[in-house]
Amino acid sequence: MTMAPQSTQDTSLSGIFFGIVKRDVRLAWSQGGTGTMALSFFLIAVTLFPFGVGPEPQILARIAPGVIWVVALLACLISLDRLYQADFEDGSLDDLALSPLGLTGVAAAKILAHWVSTVLPLVVISPVLGMLMNLPDGAYGTLLISLLVGTPALSLIGSMGAALTVSVRRGGVLLSLLVLPLYVPTLIFAVGAVDATAGLVDPTQPLALLGAASLLALVIGPFVSAQALRLSLE
């Protein structure tokens, strides 16, 4: 076959990348999207703890960082289910795979969109929940920084699990089994940092390790997701 060049404009890879990010953010906040779902889950689940544990301020203050982080992690997890599955079901994944950006770039764009649309609102709302959980005054800054530094790892690691389970019916449970063990280091470093601040210790070291976990996930996340998505197309 010989090609008659027909395209009049050069393709713009950055245009494609940010096009996918915008598309996914918009779909996440449209009807039936995951953005509102994850945020409401986060709010309601954290609110349950003071009712369940009882209103002693010391106990709540002690468990506050862990509760906020664990529930943020679970809220992220329930939204990951649909990260690629919606596109797989309606056939859009075929189009995504044909994009000149390449599937690794597409996965990176979708992960960024997931973080911006679903995880960032959790980070923004977390100080309010900190007040509810009687988080020590000095720990708010570290909580926010730990969430900002650590949650990208949640989206990146989760994307690998979501891509592997995309063609599995009711893959949500399998996804949790795959992804939750991989979330453990992120959780330990993040809660370690907030606890350190609450105990008036320098949190730099756990925060640095948390950043390292995110960077490692950034290196392998999009690549592994793309390979897993290729498998699901076959």
Add this chain to the structure above:
Amino acid sequence: MVFERLSFTLDPGELLYLRGKNGSGKSTLLRLIAGYLRIHGGTLMVGDDAWWRGDAALSEALIYAGHDNALKPVLTLRENARELTRLMTGHAVGDVALADAADVFGLTGLLDQPVRYFSSGQRHRSNLMRFAYLKRPLWLMDEPTVGLDTENREALAGLMRAHLDAGGMIIAATHDPIGVEGAMIDMRDYQPKVSLEEAWL
């Protein structure tokens, strides 16, 4: 193995039909050319270059339309078309080009309707509309005529003829005649001759 000894050449301005009963490998061949599937033996050449799946040159050369309509129900048809164009080129689609494309399949009045209200025939036409506003030399069409009435079938034939006249290429898997001249491959001729049992011996 789905088929073997299959070989063909397609030049600019040519159309190739894939015929054969369900399960004979028409869709498989299309998905293989689009790069979704791995080739276990054989090559796919463009001029003198071999094509690999995931190749940017490959993805900039073709459009594929399969059984799933690849439309987001919450978005309008216009928004769906915009997203697809941006995904494939990184640029925005012109409103004029989009209006012309919608006109081909009589979808002008539906452009600003959310796709979730569409009937299955309208969804299929909306999916076929991508051939009218995305400019790519090679079209891969999987059962393009399913659910189309006579009028829209003629519109499709006209669109295909215009593409071929402009030097484009089309490979279409179909049961029905579309009414455009083209070569034909009958997938029955390329069924694997070795059965699974014999291969084990």
